[in-house]
Amino acid sequence: MTQPVLRPGIAEIAIYVPGRAKLAGRKKAIKLSSNEGALGPSPAAVKAYRRAVRGLDRYPDGGSTVLREAIGRRHRLDPARIVCGVGSDEILVNLARAYAGPGDEILYSRHGFSMYPIIAHSVGATPVTAPERELTADVDSLLGRVGPKTRMVYLANPNNPTGTYVPAEGLRRLRQGLREDIVLVIDSAYAEFVVRNDYADGAALADESANTVMTRTFSKIHGLAALRIGWAYGPPAIVDVLNRLRSPFGVSTPAQEAGAASMDDGAFLDMARDHNTVWLPWLRDRLAALGLDVVPSAANFVLVRFPSEPGRTASDANRFLNARGIIPRETTVYDLPDCLRITIGKGDEMLACAEAIEAFMEKRR
Ligand SMILES: *Cc1c(COP(=O)(O)O)cnc(C)c1O
Numbered sequence: 001m002t003q004p005v006l007r008p009g010i011a012e013i014a015i016y017v018p019g020r021a022k023l024a025g026r027k028k029a030i031k032l033s034s035n036e037g038a039l040g041p042s043p044a045a046v047k048a049y050r051r052a053v054r055g056l057d058r059y060p061d062g063g064s065t066v067l068r069e070a071i072g073r074r075h076r077l078d079p080a081r082i083v084c085g086v087g088s089d090e091i092l093v094n095l096a097r098a099y100a101g102p103g104d105e106i107l108y109s110r111h112g113f114s115m116y117p118i119i120a121h122s123v124g125a126t127p128v129t130a131p132e133r134e135l136t137a138d139v140d141s142l143l144g145r146v147g148p149k150t151r152m153v154y155l156a157n158p159n160n161p162t163g164t165y166v167p168a169e170g171l172r173r174l175r176q177g178l179r180e181d182i183v184l185v186i187d188s189a190y191a192e193f194v195v196r197n198d199y200a201d202g203a204a205l206a207d208e209s210a211n212t213v214m215t216r217t218f219s220k221i222h223g224l225a226a227l228r229i230g231w232a233y234g235p236p237a238i239v240d241v242l243n244r245l246r247s248p249f250g251v252s253t254p255a256q257e258a259g260a261a262s263m264d265d266g267a268f269l270d271m272a273r274d275h276n277t278v279w280l281p282w283l284r285d286r287l288a289a290l291g292l293d294v295v296p297s298a299a300n301f302v303l304v305r306f307p308s309e310p311g312r313t314a315s316d317a318n319r320f321l322n323a324r325g326i327i328p329r330e331t332t333v334y335d336l337p338d339c340l341r342i343t344i345g346k347g348d349e350m351l352a353c354a355e356a357i358e359a360f361m362e363k364r365r
Contacts, residue, residue, distance in 0.1 A: 007124055008102045008124040009102070009120070009121040009122060009123065009124040009125065010121070010122065012121040013118055013121045013122060014117070014118070014333070016114065016115065016118055017114070017333050018034065019031070019033025019034035019035075019327070019329045020033050020327050020329075021033070021034075021327075023322055023325060023327060026325055028325070029325045029326070029327050030325055030326045030327065030345060030349045030352060030353065031327050031343075031345075032301075032326065032327060032328050032329070032342050032343040032344075032345050032349065032353060033327045033328060033329040033341075033343065034225070034329070034343065035160065035190075035220055035299070035300055035301050035341075035343045036219065036220065036223065036225045036343065037220055037221050037222060037223035037272055037300070038272070038275055038276070038279070038300070038343075038344055038345045038346050038349075039223060039268075039271065039272045039275060039346070040223045041222065041223040041224050041258070041262065042222070042223070042261065042262045042265040042268035042269075043268075044261040044262065044264070044265045044268070045222070045223075045224060045258040045259070045261045045262040045265065046258070047261065048254075048257040048258045048260065048261035049227075049254045049257060049258040051257065052253050052254035052256075052257040052258070053254070055253050056253070056254075058253070059249050060249050060251060060252055060253040060256060061253075061256065062246075062248045062249045062250070063243075064084035064251050064256050065079075066256060066257070066260050067084055067229070067231075067251065067256040067259045067260045067263075068082045068083075068084060068231070069260075070259070070260035070261075070263035070264055071084075071231055071263055073263070073264070074263045074264070074266070075203065075233075077203060077233050080236075080239070081206075081233055081234060081235070081236060081239050082231055082232070082233050082239075083231065083232045083234075083239055083242040083243055083246060084229065084230070084231045084246075084250075084251050084256075084259075085229075085230045085231065085232070085242075085246060085250060085251070086228045086229075086230070086247070086250040086251060087217065087219065087228040087229065087230045088187065088189060088215045088216065088217040088219075088230030088231070088232070089115060089230065090230065090246065090247075090250060091215050091230050091231070091232045091242060091246075092115060092116075092119055092154070092185065092187065092215060093119050093122065094241075094242055094245040094246060095152065095183065095185055095213065095232075095238075095242070096119045096120065096122070096123045096125065096152065097123055097245055098241045098242075098245060099151050099152050099183050100120070100123050100125040100151040100152050101123055101124050101125060102124035102125065103124075103125075103126075103149060104125045104126070104149055104150075104151040104152075105125060105126045105127075105128045105147065105149040105150045105151065106119070106120040106125045106126070106127055106128065106150075106151065106152045106153075106154065107128045107129075107130060107142060107145055107146065107150055107152070107153045107154075108127070108128075108129060108130070108153065108154040108155065108156075109129065109130050109131075109132050109137035109138070109141075109142060109155070109159065110129045110130065110131050110132045110335075111132060111135060111159065111161065111162055111334050111335065111336060112129070112137070112154060112155070112156055112159060113154070113156040113159065113160050113187065114333055114334060116154045119154075125151070125152075126149070128145055128147075128150070129145075130142040130144065130145040132162075134164075135162045135164055135295050135303070136159075136162065136164040136165070136166070137155055137157070137159060137164070137166050139166065139170045139173050139174045139177070142155075142174060143174065143177040143178070146177075146178065146179070146182070150179075150182055151181075151182060151183065152182065152183045152184075152185060153174070153178060153182060153183070153184050153185065154185045154187060155171075155174070155184070155185070155186055155187065156187040156189065157171070157186055157187065157188055157191075157202065158190045158193075158194060158297065158298045158299040160189065160190070160299070160301075160341075161301070161303050161329070161331050161334050161336065161339075161341040162295055162297075162303050163295055163296070163297025163298060163299045163301055163302060163303055164295065164296065164297070164298070165194065165196075165199060165298050167196075167198040167199060167200075168198055168199060168200035169198065171186065171200060171202060171205060172205065175205055175209055175212055178211075180210070180211055181211070182211065183211050183212075183213065183238070184205075184209075184211060184212045184213070185212075185213050185215060186201070186202030186205065186206075186212065186213070186214045186215070187215050188201045188202055188214055188215065188216055189215070189216065189217045189219070189220055190220055190221075190298070190299035190300060191216065192220070192221040192269065192272075192273055193220070193221060193273060193276050193280075193298065193299050193300045194298045194299070195273070195277055195298075196298055199298065201214060201216075202214035203233055206233050206234050206235060207235075209235070210235045210237060210238075211235070211238075212234070212235070213232050213233070213234035213235075213238050214232065214233045214234065215230060215231070215232045216230065216231050216232075216233070217229070217230045217231075218230065218259050218262065220300060221269060221272050221273065221276075221300070222259070222262045222263075222269070223262075223272070224255075224258060224259065224262060227252075227254070227255040227258055227259065228251075228255065229251055229255050229256075229259045275344075276300050276344050279344045279345075279347065279350050280297060280300065280302070280344050282350065283302060283342065283344065283350055283353070283354060284296075284297070284302055286354040286357075286358075287302070287304055287354070287357060290357065290358060290361045291361075292304050292305065292306065292357075292361070293305035295339075300343060300344045301329075301341050301342060301343045301344060302341070302342055302344075303331065303336070303339050303340075303341050304339060304340050304341075304342060305338055305339050306338055306339070306340065308338060311363075312360075312361070313338065314330070314331075314337065314338050314339055314340050315330070315337075316360075317340060317357065317360050318330055318340060320356065320359075320360040321340075321353070321356050321357070321360070324352070324356045326349075326352065326353055326356055328340040328341060328342045328353075329341040329342070329343070
């Protein structure tokens with residue numbers, strides 16, 4: 001019997017492993033596995049979502065006009081150069097569909113976001129990784145891996161799962177070092193959490209060049225992961241391409257309404273950022289005090305390296321935390337089997353998490 005023929009790359013896809021959401025036998029758990037905003041959604045967003053119930057019988061505005069205008073207001077960007085998608089995932093995929101295919105290479109850093117190889121394979125392109133320096137994307141190393149077949153570069157900045165970032169200066173140098181026919185995608189999913197003077201989200205580079213796109217999401221600081229909303233800002237030609245490829249009615253009306261309300265709730269977004277600015281160094285310091293190696297993070301999570309000593313490994317720690325109702329993210333799929341990634345949650349969740357890891361490190365000492 002002959003089988004249906006798969007397109008190149010599809011069989012190579014390793015199915016995406018999401019952070020665990022539940023623990024067997026437990027009703028409630030402290031979920032620190034997917035970098036969702038600690039404070040949940042803005043009350044204004046929830047209200048707008050409920051209000052949208054009235055319009056469930058009508059197709060959404062496929063162009064997400066009201067949402068793009070709200071994004072433009074907050075970020076001082078031209079709404080005509082914004083495209084919304086079903087999560088930034090849809091946009092990241094559509095960029096690859098547009099610019100890469102069989103025989104082409106898609107480049108990213110060694111511990112880059114795990115969707116990048118999945119996306120590369122899904123369009124039949126070859127994923128290529130560049131070594132990092134201290135778990136941080138390295139501009140020279142990325143440029144060193146560029147070849148004649150390179151079509152795209154994905155850079156999560158800050159990166160997931162490491163939390164490290166390339167400063168504005170490095171981003172500019174990366175763009176200048178890439179051929180003009182290579183699309184640079186700056187995935188700034190965690191931009192809102194970053195409080196560093198030398199950081200830039202990539203919007204300025206998208207203005208200055210014809211081949212750079214910035215992608216953003218409502219899944220993290222906005223606390224709207226379930227609604228699946230992402231957006232891109234780019235040069236007119238790339239925006240045009242993304243508008244051709246997006247599904248005609250991708251972002252639902254309740255998602256558009258809630259997203260727009262969230263964008264307009266500056267006080268909520270400030271509060272969510274300030275929460276992170278307090279608890280990120282708090283968790284880092286508590287864990288570092290135990291002798292654990294905590295990777296410097298600018299985002300809303302930390303990557304923690306555990307000892308290799310039996311009983312004290314990352315997978316032992318994961319089991320220990322799970323038994324106490326806490327779910328961190330294992331990072332074996334990122335080729336970081338000795339680490340766990342822990343999202344910054346609410347204050348009481350951080351206390352419980354730090355105390356559990358202290359108990360874990362104390363035992364059998
Ligand atoms: C969470 C995350 C996203 C967001 O994806 P959505 O599809 O918008 O939920 C994008 N990039 C990175 C690096 C992320 O960690």
